[in-house]
Amino acid sequence: MADITPVLERADANLPESLERLFDLLRMKSISTDPAYKTECRKAAEWLARELQALGFDAAVRDTPGHPMVVGHHPGERPDAPHLLFYGHYDVQPVDPLELWEAPPFEPGFQEVEPGRKVITGRGTSDDKGQLMTFVEALRAYKETKGALPCRITILFEGEEESGSPSLKPFLEANADELKADYALICDTGMWDRETPAISAGLRGLVGEEIIVRAADRDLHSGLYGGAAANPIHILADILAGLHDETGRVTLEGFYEGVEETPAEVKATWENLESAAEKLLGEVGLSVPSGERGRSVLELTWARPTAEVNGIVGGYTGDGFKTVIAAQASAKVSFRLVGSQDPVKIRESFRAHVRAGIPADCSVEFHPHGASPAIHLAYDSALLNTAKAALSQEWPKPAVVIGMGGSIPIVGDFQSMLGMESLLVGFALADDRIHSPNEKYELASFHKGIRSWIRILDALAA
């Protein structure tokens, strides 16, 4: 392993200009969900392509039916080093409600939240422009110091992550040969806390399903019909209440098939983090872990499957009161999956549970909303252990391997379509307010994030 001290020093020296470049990117209103910002999305893509070209990448804006991709290639210094694919996204979430922002969302700035601790403010700082730029700036420091990159790098920037990535799969399929590398690096996740870097290993899968229960063919007056006419809200409440037993376990038949216990040694590292996890609940005003009894908050959110009702509506919901028996009521229900739980079987089992609760004269309609299996990155791979050691050199506390409650579909796509293992490293914090007003990114996340990638690249190339 070459001495990387000069590269790290160069990154430190570059910081003011790195921030200027980041701010240029942050000023572009690349909101992918709103067609009004189509031009701004392309502007961001073009800006990124130029940045990569300036670093010696063979980079281009690549059209899709939606917002464009940016793809760039750069050879590496060491021929036997692995070929790495880096993924980030340049699109951002909408900014409404605008009035809740303390500063305009697309005018990035700094804020000193406590002595010695600065944050970068603005839409996209944490999700994901600030994060993807840590990698770009790491490459720059490398290139400027060594005149080369330590290994062959392919970069893929997407512009539709916040709108469900409709063009991603077709693009991966059409360009599989070009994009296939030895490993994928994804920078769209978080640290454990400000001092502890994290590598995300388990990603829960997701099955979404909307159900609409219908009873009478019109809304009824509860005075005239109450007590004799089926009430779809009652039917729905019964069905939803029946999803869990008293111990918090999901009752669906076959639900726990493919769910494995987390290894004891992994659970042990999580126990060290547990008080912080309780703090996590505390930060949102809660204190009692819900869900399956006898399991820690971290295990519940990282390694256990769930059934959650995400939305429900039926009958009169305006001001005041209306004694109506609704004609229909609906709910959106999702399941987080772990291990090798089969999304198709879970959906079928849920539908069977729902159908069993529908009276003979009522009906139910199902609308599927996505199905993806859980993805588990091995807790003990060489890739993971190398990155863990590298991160632990940079930050005050050693890196931890954590689960992730949510899914990042691209990890599954990289695995299934390109046969690549992914490494998920990111420097966001839980309080970064991504998707919300006043999004921020710690200046330390940006600065030490750049340094972290230098260390990881160097270690992986060795």
Add this chain to the structure above:
Amino acid sequence: MADITPVLERADANLPESLERLFDLLRMKSISTDPAYKTECRKAAEWLARELQALGFDAAVRDTPGHPMVVGHHPGERPDAPHLLFYGHYDVQPVDPLELWEAPPFEPGFQEVEPGRKVITGRGTSDDKGQLMTFVEALRAYKETKGALPCRITILFEGEEESGSPSLKPFLEANADELKADYALICDTGMWDRETPAISAGLRGLVGEEIIVRAADRDLHSGLYGGAAANPIHILADILAGLHDETGRVTLEGFYEGVEETPAEVKATWENLESAAEKLLGEVGLSVPSGERGRSVLELTWARPTAEVNGIVGGYTGDGFKTVIAAQASAKVSFRLVGSQDPVKIRESFRAHVRAGIPADCSVEFHPHGASPAIHLAYDSALLNTAKAALSQEWPKPAVVIGMGGSIPIVGDFQSMLGMESLLVGFALADDRIHSPNEKYELASFHKGIRSWIRILDALAA
């Protein structure tokens, strides 16, 4: 009892002019909920006062903070006959959506729906102008034939029934001595069917309560928090599902205190009507009676208490899907009461049930929406039996005593504020489309309604 044949014949002879008068009243756009029709409401009140004066009533338009009342007094022929208070309302529902009307709502007309069966069409024909005019025209036929009324009559016409009667209680309070009579007659209800007149005896009470369950202090991402953070929709579903047991009985502690079984002989008359009741469910696309097992549709809606969820909302309810764990979820719940169920106790029992389902780190907020006890008019009072016999003389089939699923607040007010028992007789039909476009009133309801009141008045005065 005097021979009333001449009075009935006079009513028959008067019919064309009775209809002309009704049409005059129907042309007035007395929509009480819309301030734009304030003048039209007063016009209707003034018209009614003049009509009563023409019949020899000491009648006047009486101002309230809202639309005026009309009050009139007339002495009776027989000094020992009871003093009767008649109530009806001259205001009508709004008419939108106007484009669904086959004829302009305030241009009354006739329609022959089948050979020999005519209906009167227009807003207010059934609710309640057509109904209140049956009583006025009955008085006219009496007066014109006998030169007097059979008993002392006080009339109260209200102009705010369709907007919640805000001025009614204060008016009753301020004029209690003037309005107090031996019995109240209310003409704002319906027949069982076109051949069977009905007297409404039981009116269910109502307790309304809105609950808001709060968990985390913000909406959470179900990927990050799912499985560990309390989900208020689950909590709410459990609470609501727990309101009924498997037999459809309400589980609240003390809920059935004060609920009495309907006398077997009354149930027997209802059994004869039951196939029609099943037709009632069939008309709204249902077939299986919900609620308490082993009880008929009529018993369930007329004589049994209920717990109904009238509205529920929580989390994401828009198009598509959002994997959110909501910060709060709410429901509007109402209870129909019978017998001597205590609204205050029912509310408290419900609140206790809800509180018992709220986890330690969550909270609940309650918003009361009205509380009125059930009103039961004895199944075997002299008033009721007299009216029943009189009605049975007029119509093809004998009169039935029915329950009413809903509440008519004025009946309670007459009872509690003026100590009066009410008799609820009306000639509306279930398909009169009250509150909807193309409201109608059967010509037979109007004509035989007038004749019915003549018979009832005569019988009560005897």
